[in-house]
Amino acid sequence: MTTEKRSRPSHQPPVFHLHVPKNAGTSLLWYLQRLDGPGRLTTFYEKRQTLAHLDAAFSAPGAFDSHYSTHLPASDIWARLPGARAGPFMWVTTIRPPVQRVLSWYRYVVARGYWPPADGPLRGDNSLRTFVSSVLSENPQCRYFHPAGTAEAALAAMDAHGVVAAPSDHVTMLMDGVYAGRGLQPLAPIHRNRTDPVLTRDALTPEIEEMLAQRLGEDAKLSDAILARTQMAGRAVGDPIPTLRVQDDLATLVPAGQSVILFGAGMTTPRLIAWLRLKGVAVVAVLTTSGGGRVSEVPVLAIDEARGRFPETVGLIAAQAYAPAVRALTAAGCESIVDALDFTEALPDPAWTNMAPE
Incomplete structure (x- = not known):
């Protein structure tokens, strides 16, 4: 895909x-x-x-x-x-x-x-x-x-x-x-x-x-x-970007064994990282404009630091800034890009819910 x-x-x-x-x-x-x-x-x-x-x-x-x-x-x-x-x-x-x-x-x-x-x-x-x-x-x-x-x-x-x-x-x-x-x-x-x-x-x-x-x-x-x-x-544009939804089978968007990088380090990003880990998906980096630090032990990289470093990964957008996210994830080499903002914002906080591995 x-x-x-x-x-x-x-x-x-x-x-x-x-x-x-x-x-x-x-x-x-x-x-x-x-x-x-x-x-x-x-x-x-x-x-x-x-x-x-x-x-x-x-x-x-x-x-x-x-x-x-x-x-x-x-x-x-x-x-x-x-x-x-x-x-x-x-x-x-x-x-x-x-x-x-x-x-x-x-x-x-x-x-x-x-x-x-x-x-x-x-x-x-x-x-x-x-x-x-x-x-x-x-x-x-x-x-x-x-x-x-x-x-x-x-x-x-x-x-x-x-x-x-x-x-x-x-x-x-x-x-x-x-x-x-x-x-x-x-x-x-x-x-x-x-x-x-x-x-x-x-x-x-x-x-x-x-x-x-x-x-x-x-x-x-x-x-x-x-x-x-x-x-x-008439309508002359392509299909919508793949979008992660609650009812989706994650494997259709993130094939087994493929790693993920995220764009966006907001308040809800740790929830998405926790959920992906529970699903057995490795998050290898988080991209932001300035970079620096870690989110849930995942390194936060500036967009320029990530350029060309992540081929064969899936990029998930966890921020509202869609166009900058697409440009950054494309420059990083992502094989595919998925919009996960609404899904991320709807996730419960793992600190106070019973999220557990399936």
């Missing part, structure tokens, strides 16, 4: 996630965090969700070495970055069918107990009809990209800035393309969006449906256009 290895294209710009609220952005955020690790992801949410914070970030040294994500309107962001199509970012976003989005948004604000945008507490009638008539603005997804609030203007602005857009239920396909463009095998699908129940269309009365049709007509056109573009583009 071998892991597909691609060279890393040069001059790949960082990714800027234009996060339209309630459009399945949480999963996309996790993909961004995994791409180069949390240290290379800057977010602007809640108290930091201001143009002043954005301006300060853009003026700081190394501003364009980070990925970004925010609910701030794209039109405001682009106004601060003239000529943004030529750089410095790859812009990505998701668009959601507007009625589905409204029902999800309504369920969310009722659960919070506050109406947006001023976060006033709910008082009296908090029905869906009140939400649609009093809170919902016209075509908010279109207005996120252009103040005109039309699908034509929104699409023109997105195209002018080279935005890569996909329907909200195509996040995996969108981010697989981002990873592939950087010479990386895609990750196994990530689903980290809120799981709170969403109201179904059964909650809609004819009156509310008519109100939504009037207020969201342009958003519907935008959603249809993005879906049509996505269907035409």
Whole structure:
């Protein structure tokens, strides 16, 4: 078994996630965090969700070495970055069918107990009809990209800035393309969006449906256009990287007698080492950026120290920084690479469990 290895294209710009609220952005955020690790992801949410914070970030040294994500309107962001199509970012976003989005948004604000945008507490009638008539603005997804609030203007602005857009239920396909463009095998699908129940269309009365049709007509056109573009583009990337899961037979990923090296020396790495030892697998090294010391008696090496030293081994990724891990393990000579982050984080602590050899 071998892991597909691609060279890393040069001059790949960082990714800027234009996060339209309630459009399945949480999963996309996790993909961004995994791409180069949390240290290379800057977010602007809640108290930091201001143009002043954005301006300060853009003026700081190394501003364009980070990925970004925010609910701030794209039109405001682009106004601060003239000529943004030529750089410095790859812009990505998701668009959601507007009625589905409204029902999800309504369920969310009722659960919070506050109406947006001023976060006033709910008082009296908090029905869906009140939400649609009093809170919902016209075509908010279109207005996120252009103040005109039309699908034509929104699409023109997105195209002018080279935005890569996909329907909200195509996040995996969108981010697989981002990873592939950087010479990386895609990750196994990530689903980290809120799981709170969403109201179904059964909650809609004819009156509310008519109100939504009037207020969201342009958003519907935008959603249809993005879906049509996505269907035409298709999916042209390879299979996900092999991923270690609880139910897996370890021998299918780490053949008998083969040693392992790990990338990442976090708090959960000792758990993975202990589990592998219980399975009879030898861990011969742990790789980190700086190296030095030991983890569970395993030597910790800097990436440059490991270069070419570990042929015929399996590399396990136990850190969030996926791209650096793949590059480091490939340079070390690993015969195959397996993503083990989620598995590692789910392992019990051997110090207080009854983990024992089979």
